[in-house]
Every structure is written in C-alpha cells, then in structure tokens.
Amino acid sequence: MTTTVSFIGLGVMGYPMAGHLAKAGYQVRVWNRTSSKAEQWAGEYQGTACKTIAEAVQGSEFVMTCVGADKDLVEVFQGDDGIIAKAPEGAILIDHTTASAGIAECLSAAAAERNQAFIDAPVSGGQQGAENGKLTVMCGGPETAFTKAKPVMDNYGRAVTLMGPVGSGQKTKMVNQIAIAGLVQGLSEALHFAEQAGMDVEKVVDVISKGAAQSWQMENRSGTMIAGEFNHGFAVDWMRKDLGFCLDEARKINASLPVTALVDQFYADVQSMGGNRWDTSSLIQRLRKFR
Template sequence: MTKTAAFIGLGVMGYPMAGHLANQGYQVRVWNRTAAKAQQWTEQYSGQACDSIANAVHGADLVMTCVGADKDLIEVYEAADGIIANAAEGAILIDHTTASAAVAERLAQAAAARSLGFLDAPVSGGQQGAENGQLTVMCGGSQASFDKALAAMECYARAVNLMGDAGAGQKTKMVNQIAIAGLVQGLSEALHFAENAGLDASRVVDVISKGAAQSWQMENRSGTMIEGEFEHGFAVDWMRKDLGICLDEARKNHSTLPVTALVDQFYADIQAMGGNRWDTSSLIERLRCRS
C-alpha cells in the first residue's frame, strides 16, 4: 500500500529529501512558509503543495520536518493548526532539524499524548548528501517508531541508526558537530602553514591524505579551501547555531569543550568579515586575513 508522507520545510535539505520520497513512490504533500517554494517543488516532483500544515499532515502516515531551530519547531508542531493537533492517530513524526535535545524531548511527550510516534532525527551530509540521497541520520525515539519510519528515511540516506530514547539523535548530532569544528580548524591551520612555508598545498594534501591525517574534510574541502571557494552548502550561520546548542548541552551535562568554544568564536570572526553564508571550511580565510 502506498504511504502518504507530509514534508514540512523545503530548504536546501528538505527540498531534495522530499523529492527522494516522491521518486520512491510515496504520496508526498509539502508545505513551506514561502508558498512559492512548495509550488516550485511540485513542478519538479510528483506531489501536492498544501496551503497549511494542517492540510498537509491530515491523514498522513509519516510527517517529516526540516526547519530552522527550536522556536520554529515549537511553532510548526504545537500551534493549533500545527502537526500534533492535526496529525492522524498512529502517524510517525520525524524531525530532521538540528535542534536541542530538550525540544526533542518536549515534542516526543506532546506527540505521545496524542498517540503519535516521534523521532528526533537530525542528519549529516549537507546539501550534497541530501541531493544525492546519501545522508547519515541519527535518531532518538522508540524502536517501534523507528521501525515504521526506517524505509522512508532510507529513501534519502545511506545510514540510519537509532541511538536511544528521545533526544539521543540530537545529542549524537552534537557529537558530530563538535568533531567537525576541531577538524576544520586543524585543517585550516595545516593548509595555512603549508602556504606560508612556500609549499604546494595541493601536493602536500595529496601526500598526507594517504596517512593518519586523512579525513572527510581533507578529501572533500581542502581543494576548495586552497582556492578560496566557500560555496558548499552548510553556512557559518548554521554552524554557529549548532555549536551554540552543543555548548549549552555541555553546560548541562558538565562537559568541557574548550576547542569547540574557541572555534565558535573563530566563526564569529568569519561572520564579522561578512562570511555568514560562506561554508564552514572558510575558517582558513580568517587565518589568511591575519597574516
């Protein structure tokens, strides 16, 4: 039986993710704050643009969200014309937003009160991963909800894992962002040093990427970092939002994150340089400007 999926939020991630669902035979209804974006989506994919969240989620088996931050989630889930009040009993709600663990736990409780399943399911892989259907999805919630949603999430992911109860997906994404922040800063410093030492940075990367220094960031971003190209999807503004979530959670669970806090301030410097929409690899530009 064909399943109906509602997708709320058609940004650079949600737009192609909803498209993969449509291409895999799901009956997809979409809603976006900017209605023209939803209409544009229906011109590219088979599906229906809805004029309200309530209409989009009515009778849907699955409801996916990918919006901005905690406040946006509370609005689309908890408003009178939002998801929780209008979703069909037994529907599974899947939130792909990177948000706080606290809001995930709050929404899971509200969903359960209406016999709805809920998964916090942030993703990693960026715009390219979304477009290619190669995202990594880290989920928090019940095994039953996960099992019912797995096939749909596999339409746009290469890996989908249940990490624990509600909030565990968001906490896992925090670990991901903490690791990336340090890696990108380290790679930026390494390339900056190579340039100042008079080395051919591209040849250096070719050599060291065969050893212990290798990373996804090195393989996929070093070339564009060397060229000063920072148009690869995941913006500095978004990373600062994510790192703020990480640092807030760290205060709650008594973790010490000195490198993460420092890199967060380095990204603030990039914002001050006008690089709000540059991608996260732009940390190297801060070093170049200080030479």
C-alpha cells in the same frame, strides 16, 4: 495502498529529501512557509503542494520536518493549527532539523498525548548528501516507531540508525559537529602553515592525505580552501547555531569543550568578515586575514 507522507520545510535539505520520497512512490504532501517553493516542488515531483499545515498532514502516516531551529519547530508543531493537533492519532512524526535535545523531548511528550510517536532524526551529509540520497540519519525515539519509519527514511539515508531514546539523535549530531569543528580548524592551520612556508600546498595535501592525516574535510574541502572559494556547502551561520546547541548541552551535562568554544569564537570572527554564508571551511580565511 499507497503510504501517505507529509514533508514540512523545503529548504536546501528538505526539498531533495521530499523528492526522494515522491520518486519512491509515496503519496507526498508538502508545505513550506514560502508557498511558491512548495508549488515549485510539486511542479518538479509527483506530489501535492498544500496551503496549510493542517491540509498537508491530514491522514498522513508519517510527517517529516526539516526547518530552521527550535523556535521554528514550536511554530510548526504546536498550537491549534500545528502538526501535533492536526496529524492523525498514531502518526509517526520525524524531525530532521538540527535542534536542541530539549525541544525534541518537549515535542515527544506533547505528541504522546495524542498517541503519536516522535523521532528526532538530524542528518549529516549536507546538500550533496540530500540530493544524492546518501545522508547519515541519527535517530532518537521509541524502537517500534523507528522500525516502521526506517524504510521511509532509507530513501534518502545511506545510514539510518537508532541511537537511543528521544533526544539521542540530537546529541549524536552534536558529537558530529564537535568533531567537525576541531577537524576544520586543524586543517585550516595545516594549510596556512604550508602556505606561509612557501610550499606547494596541493602537493603537500596529496602526500599527507594518503596517511594518518586523511579526513573527509581534507578530501572534499582542501582544494577549495586553497583556492579561497567558499560559496558552497554548510554555512557558518548554521554551524554557529549548531555549536551553540553543543555548548548549551555541555553545560547541562558538565562536559568540557574548550576547543569547541574556541572554534565557535573563530567562526564569529568569520561572520564579522562578512562570511555568514560561507562554507565552514572558511576558517582558513581568518588565519590569512590575521597573519
């Protein structure tokens, strides 16, 4: 029998992720707040565009979500017409949204009342990773549910790992974003210094990328940073949302994140420059403006 999978939220990440499931032969039902996006998806892949969440999740063994933030999760999961109320008992609910650990714990408790399992499973790898089916998926939830769900997530994840109980996936994603924030600021300052010194910046990058300074950000973003091109990748608005989760959680657990807090304010400067939708590597533009 064909496994029925629902996918709620067809943004730049969810759209290709749901597509990989359809290509793998699952019976996929999709729902999106903007219905035309769901219809577009159904025209591109073999699957069904649904008009309501209830229609999308009815009889599904797995329900995936990838929406905006905590408030969007409350909207799609809770209430009389939400996922928890309308998905069958025994369903495994997998959330790929980057959100707070607290909302994951709340939704898990609500799902358990209907004998449903909840896995918080934020992803890293960006739009390119989603399109290529090469995402890193960080999961929190019960091991039995994860074991059943992993083969499904493997269709768009190159590394799908259970990190611990519910909330652990979101906390791992926070660690990821904290590390990226510091790396991008460091790379921005390095490139800015080379520019101000009148050096051949591309040649500098070519040399140092073969040593200890090498990073994913350097390999994949230094060229566009040098060129001042930022209309791609992970938006500054999204990064500030994520760093907000990091800083909130840090206050709860008494963790000190001075660099993260500073970089968050630097991103606020980028927003004030009109760079809300620029890639996160646009931190270098702030240095160029204020030099």
